[in-house]
Amino acid sequence: MADRQRATEGDGDADAPDPRRWRALAVCLVAGFMTLLDVSIVNVALPSIKTGLHTPESDLQWVVSGYALAFGLFLIPAGRLGDARGRRAVFIAGLSLFTLASAACGMAQSSLWLVVARLVQGVAGGMVSPQISALIQQMFKGRERGRAFGAFGTVVGISTAVGPLLGALLIEPAGPTEGWRWVFYVNLPIGVVCVVLARILLPDTPSATRVRMRELDPLGVLLLGAGVLCLLLPFVEAQQWKGGEKYLLVLLAAAILALFVAWEARCTSRGTHPVVELSLFRIRSFWMGSSLILLYFAGFTSIFFVSTLYLQSGLRYSALLAGLAITPFALGSGFSAGIGGRLVGRFGRPLVALGLAMVAFGLGGTALAVHQVGGRGVGWAMAAPLLFAGLGSGLVIAPNQTLTLSEVPVRTAGSAGGTLQTGQRVGSSIGIAAVGSVFFAQVAADGWRTAYDHGLIVSVAFVGAALIVALVDVFTGRAARTD
Numbered sequence: 001m002a003d004r005q006r007a008t009e010g011d012g013d014a015d016a017p018d019p020r021r022w023r024a025l026a027v028c029l030v031a032g033f034m035t036l037l038d039v040s041i042v043n044v045a046l047p048s049i050k051t052g053l054h055t056p057e058s059d060l061q062w063v064v065s066g067y068a069l070a071f072g073l074f075l076i077p078a079g080r081l082g083d084a085r086g087r088r089a090v091f092i093a094g095l096s097l098f099t100l101a102s103a104a105c106g107m108a109q110s111s112l113w114l115v116v117a118r119l120v121q122g123v124a125g126g127m128v129s130p131q132i133s134a135l136i137q138q139m140f141k142g143r144e145r146g147r148a149f150g151a152f153g154t155v156v157g158i159s160t161a162v163g164p165l166l167g168a169l170l171i172e173p174a175g176p177t178e179g180w181r182w183v184f185y186v187n188l189p190i191g192v193v194c195v196v197l198a199r200i201l202l203p204d205t206p207s208a209t210r211v212r213m214r215e216l217d218p219l220g221v222l223l224l225g226a227g228v229l230c231l232l233l234p235f236v237e238a239q240q241w242k243g244g245e246k247y248l249l250v251l252l253a254a255a256i257l258a259l260f261v262a263w264e265a266r267c268t269s270r271g272t273h274p275v276v277e278l279s280l281f282r283i284r285s286f287w288m289g290s291s292l293i294l295l296y297f298a299g300f301t302s303i304f305f306v307s308t309l310y311l312q313s314g315l316r317y318s319a320l321l322a323g324l325a326i327t328p329f330a331l332g333s334g335f336s337a338g339i340g341g342r343l344v345g346r347f348g349r350p351l352v353a354l355g356l357a358m359v360a361f362g363l364g365g366t367a368l369a370v371h372q373v374g375g376r377g378v379g380w381a382m383a384a385p386l387l388f389a390g391l392g393s394g395l396v397i398a399p400n401q402t403l404t405l406s407e408v409p410v411r412t413a414g415s416a417g418g419t420l421q422t423g424q425r426v427g428s429s430i431g432i433a434a435v436g437s438v439f440f441a442q443v444a445a446d447g448w449r450t451a452y453d454h455g456l457i458v459s460v461a462f463v464g465a466a467l468i469v470a471l472v473d474v475f476t477g478r479a480a481r482t483d
Contacts, residue, residue, distance in 0.1 A: 023201050024201040038067060040164060040304050042067070044312070046312075047308075049114070052176075053110060070120075078130050087135055092199060094131070105117040136149055150337075150341025156401070162330040164323040230256060261278075277419070285403055298434070299460065307382075321379065325382060328386040340399045352396055352400050353467060353470035365385030434462075
């Protein structure tokens with residue numbers, strides 16, 4: 001009875017706010033930081049994994065993109081499950097599975113073992129993340145909700161940016177062969193503490209009921225996963241799978257994804273729960289923000305993938321030096337993220353467009369610096385343009401999160417948050433596959449520096465596409481208001 005009363009108090013529709021909401025938010029943010037950190041922290045461990053497990057290049061890409069893909073595929077059904085069955089229960093189950101999968105990753109004895117464990121870890125991360133967005137919608141109202149989403153957006157940006165440095169600090173003491181295992185083992189104590197605190201502090205979902213498997217749209221999940229997998233496969237396996245016929249999978253991917261959209265529309269018309277609520281895309285702010293963030297994360301996360309490989313394998317930087325070389329991006333992102341969260345209500349989408357322009361300019365400057373400066377001085381040459389790009393990134397992620405979810409009803413908060421973050425994770429997978437394919441092809445042909453130049457150009461192209469979406473949103477929005 002007491003739990004039900006507290007749950008009702010925590011619901012976003014109740015008049016009285018939950019007095020524990022900020023402590024509950026802190027638990028959510030720590031768990032979110034941990035699951036999102038594993039998108040990027042593993043990048044700096046890739047050379048160590050390659051040495052320790054004799055991992056081929058394609059498996060290195062799957063270690064990163066496989067996690068992001070599994071994470072993204074389970075965000076939406078997990079969001080729906082949390083809305084229907086209880087957000088606290090799904091949050092705790094996902095966090096427990098994530099902790100166990102982290103232990104399995106750390107104990108891996110082969111690259112196949114590691115890739116499979118990373119897929120399970122991604123599924124678990126996908127269970128946790130949409131509950132955070134939904135719990136924010138549930139626990140906070142008005143200005144407080146904007147502040148809470150700003151804090152979550154900051155965590156999203158900083159966790160991805162700071163991953164390489166934290167990974168390096170964990171790897172360095174244990175050595176280049178076995179140090180990578182501690183990138184995963186560090187999750188164990190944090191996960192246990194968060195599970196305990198979540199049981200105490202998180203509110204339940206008053207509207208929770210039993211949910212049947214078909215209500216989670218397993219066929220929709222299968223179609224989406226198959227479509228994205230067919231899209232990624234020819235790029236990830238480009239060096240192992242010779243010949244142009246592999247790109248026929250891109251056409252197959254388009255057909256499967258079209259079938260996915262048709263199936264989702266059919267589910268909606270029959271009154272069942274689709275994996276993607278297509279009605280959300282009638283909300284202009286939502287579909288614009290979702291498209292923008294997919295493209296941005298394709299460029300954003302792939303930067304760290306190729307940068308750490310170039311610095312460690314190409315220039316023989318230690319893991320720590322490679323992490324430090326990328327730290328300016330994290331510092332810039334952390335500094336401007338809080339500013340972006342405060343300014344988004346005043347400036348809206350133009351603020352996001354400014355941030356994207358800064359990121360594109362900074363990455364272009366990074367490519368130029370690497371091209372002009374040879375040898376081990378590259379790390380110093382990258383610092384200023386990466387700092388500038390990081391300052392721009394802080395104006396993108398948190399403000400876009402707030403704008404995209406601003407008009408979403410609370411009853412679909414979990415599904416909307418899952419859909420938004422699915423765009424981020426699918427974008428990460430696509431970006432790593434595309435940039436990695438270009439990078440490894442150029443390494444074999446022209447060496448590490450040229451490969452890095454070409455990889456950054458592809459990253460900038462993704463960011464530029466996100467900027468175009470933002471500018472279209474700005475100008476069409478003004479035209480609509482004028483009419």
